[in-house]
């Protein structure tokens with residue numbers, strides 16, 4: 001194997017460009033599992049020279065970089081938390097030379113899709129978790145990324161309950177900026193929800209591009225149902241083709257989740273009685289009834305625009321960034 005990898009110039013870990021990283025992950029995803037058995041040492045391409053110290057072509061897991069469960073300040077998980085993404089566990093990682101703290105997502109080869117890396121490698125925005133590098137070791141892909149050490153919005157909701165309106169506005173604004181950027185590149189994230197929004201001291205970023213697609217036409221005809229049921233739009237559930245507006249609907253349901261601590265529908269249709277919500281989402285009007293009474297008129301109007309049933313009439317990320325709810329007049333003005 002070593003020779004085979006050496007022939008393809010993939011042996012060891014090296015710094016490279018986005019193009020090098022993409023060819024590495026494509027080579028990897030095309031390799032037979034057999035060829036990836038007892039690989040003698042880590043292989044990979046790192047983009048982040050500044051924070052990741054490769055030594056003599058090595059970047060050894062638990063030597064040059066340590067992996068830990070996350071320790072959250074506001075929640076004592078006891079042995080630490082290892083949250084699950086759509087296709088992998090996410091650890092805190094720390095480079096032993098530079099001390100840089102990162103997120104490291106471990107994805108098994110059968111769950112690995114080169115497309116997930118492609119989106120995070122090719123698209124750069126402050127509200128999208130930056131990809132620092134990809135490495136193959138011990139039968140898993142290790143994706144090193146920008147770390148949201150404040151945890152995800154879901155952990156915050158589970159620990160601290162419903163969020164206050166100014167916090168919700170702050171998160172919604174960051175998510176809208178990330179979506180405006182993705183949608184301007186015709187990329188649909190497909191899984192906007194509280195667990196895929198992670199918090200840092202000064203911003204919130206979108207994570208988990210495992211379900212993302214880039215549209216080649218104005219309509220994306222799905223082969224499968226992508227996303228998380230509670231946050232799916234009616235047009236996505238119908239499976240007759242959808243576009244980037246589906247992410248806007250999911251932001252709407254995510255805001256209801258942040259306001260109440262629960263996703264829409266579940267309080268009126270308990271999970272015990274409803275194994276699936278697809279029919280409800282298809283048949284019922286958008287879940288405006290799940291908006292709490294004490295919701296401000298501005299946020300309510302924002303949600304009516306984001307949850308509009310007809311995707312053509314539904315507001316875009318750019319339009320919602322101009323909405324008064326996201327730009328509240330400062331009290332002292």
Ligand SMILES: Nc1nnc(-c2c[nH]c3ncc(-c4c[nH]c5ccccc45)cc23)o1
Pocket residue numbers: 070072081083084085086090103105129145146147148149150151152155198207208209
């Ligand atoms: N599915 C997925 N794909 N990429 C990521 C990801 C990139 N950077 C990150 N930073 C933090 C967290 C995170 C999630 N829950 C947490 C709870 C406590 C602490 C941190 C977290 C996740 C990520 O997640």
